[in-house]
Every structure is written in structure tokens, then in C-alpha cells.
Amino acid sequence: MTTIAVVHTGPVTVQPIKEQISEQIPEARVINIMDDSLLNDVRAAGHLTPEVANRIHSYMTNAQAMHVDIILNACSSVGEAVDSVRNFVSTPIVKIDEAMAEEASSIGRRIGVVATVSTTLEPTVRLIKKKASELNRTIDVTERIAEGAFEALLSGDAAKHDEILKTTISTLAETVDVVVLAQVSMARLVPQLQGVRVPVLSSPRSGVAALKRALDSNVR
Template sequence: MTMIVVVHTGPVTVEPLKAQFAQQLPDARVVNIVDDSLLADVRAAGRLTPEVTARLFSYMSNAQAMGADLILNACSSVGEATDVLRGMIRTPIIKVDESMAEQACALGARVGVVATVSTTLEPTARLIRRKAVQHERKVDVTECIAEGAFEALLAGDGAKHDDILRRAIVDLADHVDVIVLAQVSMARLVPTLDALPVPVLSSPHSGVAAVKRALAQSDTRAGAALV
């Protein structure tokens, strides 16, 4: 059975990704590693720290030792650590937002990024700019923080979180060609945004789709090696 280990920096990303795995890879065994101190430490420092990267390395090393076929990094705030760890971990690592960033660059030159914490907003914007350079596209990234939404979510007020976030997305839609939701926890709003004049991208669906493609490519290479 295919084993996928997902590394989370908080509990809010577990259910959205679990739902996508059930839909797209129902036969896979999905193991969740959750350490909510990772995001808390990144927010406290205002940036990704060597200590957080070291802890991520330990979790991904454990995933490798467990025999995982693939590791999914579920948090954009620590996504840049993956760029370092890919050179240290043999097991393939997918970033949950990488495919979403590529889609955004393909959909328009004016990309809006919405987040509820700056430590997620900034690395997501950098990722989109890097993908644009890789694909030789010119993009202008507009960054937007939905102030107070994350605090509402932590306090258990999901309705307030969604209301603040929805207003920020609607306001931004008039100024961009595509909107990127920088956090997995935002994905639940997408079905309520159909009336917007621009597409809204979230990472759970595209992130798990990237995992599925990577596994298929691995199987293809393995099959070719046996011929």
C-alpha cells in the first residue's frame, strides 16, 4: 500500500487534506504528523528559523524511516524549508502550494495573494514570483492580509474568520486576474466565491493532485526500469 506522510504545523490543515486524499487517493495510507509549535515559533520570530527547519528535518527523517513513498509539507509558512530538506531527505517531498503557484502564474499577470498571517503571505508571494521566473512569465503580486481572521479561527470563531476573509477576497477581486488563498484552512470558502469575476485558487486540491502525479510518475519510472 502506498504510504504518504503529511507534516502539519497545526490541526486546521488535517481535515481539508484528509478529504482530498479520500477523494483523489482513496487507497493510500495517509499518516499525519502534527506539531502546532512549528507555526507558533515561526510567527513569534516573524520568519522561518533554523530551529524550525531542524525539527521539520527530524519529522521528515522519521517519515523516510517509516518507509513513506512521499512526504507532503502542508504549510506554506515553512515551505521554504522544503527547498533545503529536499537535498537531505531521499523520499520525495511535495509542497502543498507549489502547484497552485504555477497555476496562478498561468492564469494572469496580476496575482492577488490573501493570507491571515504574514509568515504565510510572504513566502507564498515569493514562491509565485519564483515560479513566474521559471516559466518566463511576468507577474505583479498584490499581497493582502485579512486582519483578525487567524485570531478568530484560533478562538474557535470560524464564522468570523470566514466573514473577514471573504470581505478581503471580494475587495481584492476587482484589482487582480487571479486570487491565491495562501493557507489550506481557507479552502472551505472557495464554494462560496463562485460569483467573483476572477478564479480563486486554494492548495488542498492542487496539492494532493501534485502528490498523485508524483506517485504516478514514480510508478512509471519503476515500470520502465523493469523492462
């Protein structure tokens, strides 16, 4: 049986990724490793810290010790820590947002990125620029923080969070070729954005599809 370890920095990514794995890789066994202090520490510092990177390293080393077939990093805010972990962990590691960043870079030159926290926005923008460079694409990235959305969610007002996000996405879509949703938790809004004039990309579906491709290539 294929075993996948998913490293989470909070509970909100567990269900959407579980649903995608159930749909795309139904035979897989999933081990969820979740430490909600990771994202809190990144947000408090305003950036990825060496201490958080070290903990990501330890969780992925532990996943390898469990003899999993592949590891999925579920959080964009700590994605850059994975780059160094890959030098020490031989188990394949997939970032949830890597495929999304590559797809966005291939769609158009003007890319809009939406987040509710800056600690996710900034690494997502860097990843998109990196993928565009690898594809020899010239891009222009427009960043947007959905002001007040995260605070609304923390206060338990999910409806207000969603409305702020939808307004931010719709407005941004008027000036770009594609909109990227920087956080896994935003993916549930995609079905409500059918009227948006440009593609809106979220990471769970494409990230798990990339996970499946990586597994298939290792089997071969």
C-alpha cells in the same frame, strides 16, 4: 499499498488534506506527523527560523525511516525549509502549495494573495514569484492580510473569520486576474465565492493532485 506521510504544523490542515487524499488517492495509507509548536514558533519569530527548519528536517527524515512512498509538506509558512531537506532526504517531497503557485502564474499577470498571517503570506508570494520566473512570466503581486480574521478564529468566532476573509477576497478580486488563498484552512471558503469575478485558487486539491502525479511518475 501506497503510504504517504503528511507533515502538519497545526491541526487545521489535517481534515482538508485527508479529504482530498481520500478522494484522489483512495487506496493510500496516510501517516500524519503534526507539531503545532512549529507554526507558533514561526509566528512568534515573524519568519522561518533555523530551529524550525531543523525540526522539519527531522520529521521528514523520520518519515523516510518509515519507508513511506512520498512526503507532503502541508504548511506554506515552513515550505522554504523543504528546499534544503530535499538535498538530504531521498524520498520524494511535495509542497502543498507548489502546484497552486504555478497555476496562478500561468493564469494572468496580476496575482492577488490573501492570508490571515504574514508568516504565510510572505513565503507564498516568494514561491509564486519563483514559479513565474521558471515559466518566464512577468507578474505583479498584490498582497492582502485579512485583518482581524486570525484573531477572530482564535477567539472561536469562525463566522467572523469567514466574513472578513470573503470581504477581503472579493475586494481584491476587483483589481487582479486571479486570487490565491495562502493557507490550506481557507479552502473551505471556495464554494462560497462563486460570485467572485476571477478564479480563486486554494492549495489542498491542486496540491494532492500534484502528489498523485508524483506517485504515478515514480511507479512508471
